[in-house]
Amino acid sequence: MTLSRRRDRSHTRGGGRRARAALLALLAALAATLVFSACGSEQDTLSAGSTKRFTVMLDFFPNADHAALFTAISRGYFRAVGLDVVPVTPAEPAEPLKLLAAGRVDMAISYEPELLLARDSGLNVVSIGALVQRPLTSIIALPSKHVASVASLAHKKVGTAGIPYQAAMLHTALEHAHANPSSVQEVNVGFNLVPAMISGRVDATLGGFWNYEGIQLRLEHRRPLVIPVDHAGVPSYDELVLAVRAEQARKDGQDLRAFLQALTRGERAVRADPAAAAKAVIAANPSLPHKLQLESIKQTLPATQPTEAGKPYGWQSPQAWATFGSWMFSHALLKHDPNASGFPPFTNEFLPGQGI
Numbered sequence: 001m002t003l004s005r006r007r008d009r010s011h012t013r014g015g016g017r018r019a020r021a022a023l024l025a026l027l028a029a030l031a032a033t034l035v036f037s038a039c040g041s042e043q044d045t046l047s048a049g050s051t052k053r054f055t056v057m058l059d060f061f062p063n064a065d066h067a068a069l070f071t072a073i074s075r076g077y078f079r080a081v082g083l084d085v086v087p088v089t090p091a092e093p094a095e096p097l098k099l100l101a102a103g104r105v106d107m108a109i110s111y112e113p114e115l116l117l118a119r120d121s122g123l124n125v126v127s128i129g130a131l132v133q134r135p136l137t138s139i140i141a142l143p144s145k146h147v148a149s150v151a152s153l154a155h156k157k158v159g160t161a162g163i164p165y166q167a168a169m170l171h172t173a174l175e176h177a178h179a180n181p182s183s184v185q186e187v188n189v190g191f192n193l194v195p196a197m198i199s200g201r202v203d204a205t206l207g208g209f210w211n212y213e214g215i216q217l218r219l220e221h222r223r224p225l226v227i228p229v230d231h232a233g234v235p236s237y238d239e240l241v242l243a244v245r246a247e248q249a250r251k252d253g254q255d256l257r258a259f260l261q262a263l264t265r266g267e268r269a270v271r272a273d274p275a276a277a278a279k280a281v282i283a284a285n286p287s288l289p290h291k292l293q294l295e296s297i298k299q300t301l302p303a304t305q306p307t308e309a310g311k312p313y314g315w316q317s318p319q320a321w322a323t324f325g326s327w328m329f330s331h332a333l334l335k336h337d338p339n340a341s342g343f344p345p346f347t348n349e350f351l352p353g354q355g356i
Contacts, residue, residue: 051084054255057096057105058089062285064211064296065132065240066109067277068304072266074280081258087284100243101125107244107259112237113165113333116325119345120334124246127346129260129314130238134303136211137166137239139173139227141204142197147225150177150232153184159202162188168331169234170206176233198222209239211300216292237324238316239303241346249347256350264313264352267304274298312351321346 058066069087072078078085088105090096096108097115101123108125110118115127139158141147147156150173160166167186174181189196193205194213206229208214214226230236244256270277278294306315325338325345338345349355 051079051082052255053086054078054083054107054259055086055088055105057099057108058087059096059109059111059240060093061089062087062281063288064278064281064293064300065136066284067270067274067281067297067300068131068263068267070266070280070284071269071277072262074283075266075269077262077265078259081262083255083258083262085259085262097123097125097243100245103245106248106255107242109240110243111239112241112321112324113328115241115243116328116334116338116345117165119338119343120336125243126246126249126344127238127241127243127316128249128256128350129242129263129348130316131240131242131314132300132303133238133306133315133317134236135228135230135234135239136209136300136303137169137206137229138208138210138214139170139204139206139225139229139232140193140197140208140210140213140217141225142217143223143225144200145203147204150174150227151179153177153204154179155183156203157185157187157201159187159189159193159196159205159207161191161193161207163207165328165331165333166207168328168333169229171331172234172327173206173227173229173232211296211303212292215295215299219292219295235324235327236320238320241316242314246343249349253350253355257352257355260314260350261352267313270297271301274301312348312353314348314351316346316348 056069062070073085073087096105097110097118099105100108101118109131112127115125118125139150145156147153153174158170160170170184170186171181174184187196187202189202189205193208194217196202197205210226210228214224217224248256274297275294277297278290281293282288282290304313306312308315308317322339325334328334329337
């Protein structure tokens with residue numbers, strides 16, 4: 001069975017007056033300045049009263065990348081902090097950030113490049129945490145095409161989903177490998193990346209994920225070459241992020257802290273028992289192959305952890321965001337330099353141990 005996983009555009013609460021007063025002061029300051037920077041540390045001892053409905057639009061169908069979310073839901077971690085988290089699958093993958101900005105959902109799972117593009121087009125959204133903290137997007141080729149490195153893509157056809165930043169990633173990778181980008185023919189294969197490669201329509205693809213298509217092809221004994229784009233000269237970025245409206249980050253800090261506390265518990269449970277996490281994901285999407293989901297969860301776990309020592313789950317590196325934003329701007333993917341804005345595209349303020 002060939003299953004394409006790419007999600008590209010197709011398819012405490014304070015116990016005391018002091019804590020409450022400090023939280024209100026912080027929110028007022030955020031509203032006045034639109035600056036979302038973490039400062040100090042706090043005790044994360046949130047507790048639940050009645051539950052509040054909280055809708056989360058996924059980037060795609062439920063899958064291994066969402067293991068922490070579905071584990072936290074299945075184990076009642078969100079309800080324990082007062083949230084009734086309801087995941088929603090988008091009818092079309094371009095929807096999540098648009099519906100979020102329109103107030104139709106409380107949170108959207110998206111990709112760092114997409115969030116930067118959305119903000120560049122005027123959507124007032126911000127990332128409050130990373131589900132996957134390094135690129136999954138990869139260059140993939142099968143042995144029959146004799147692609148041993150990025151440099152050997154010269155004079156070959158490379159399939160993408162036709163997304164501009166994929167073309168820029170391919171260009172950057174080829175330049176980094178001292179190969180002439182004009183010697184490579186980019187072919188828009190839509191979202192049929194794996195079928196296009198297996199059929200021989202293209203010699204390689206850029207757009208599949210090393211933790212999904214790469215694993216899928218290995219499980220089918222096809223022995224693929226898999227090169228993550230950040231191993232090929234593209235700056236590192238957070239593949240999957242948790243986005244909210246900027247006004248939520250100013251006004252609904254309690255809910256966001258509660259959500260991230262429960263999600264962190266879910267992530268710890270995934271690390272402790274990947275097999276149980278796979279069952280939680282498959283319960284949400286019974287059509288998923290168990291072996292592929294379990295292997296994907298196991299191999300993705302390191303990519304869900306911060307590269308900076310001592311930082312919490314979900315941490316977003318300011319330096320990495322700045323570097324990747326500059327890369328997008330330098331490749332004319334953005335009209336405005338995201339690093340020149342007084343409204344940062346991300347905040348770590350609501351992660352456990354951060355903030356007030």
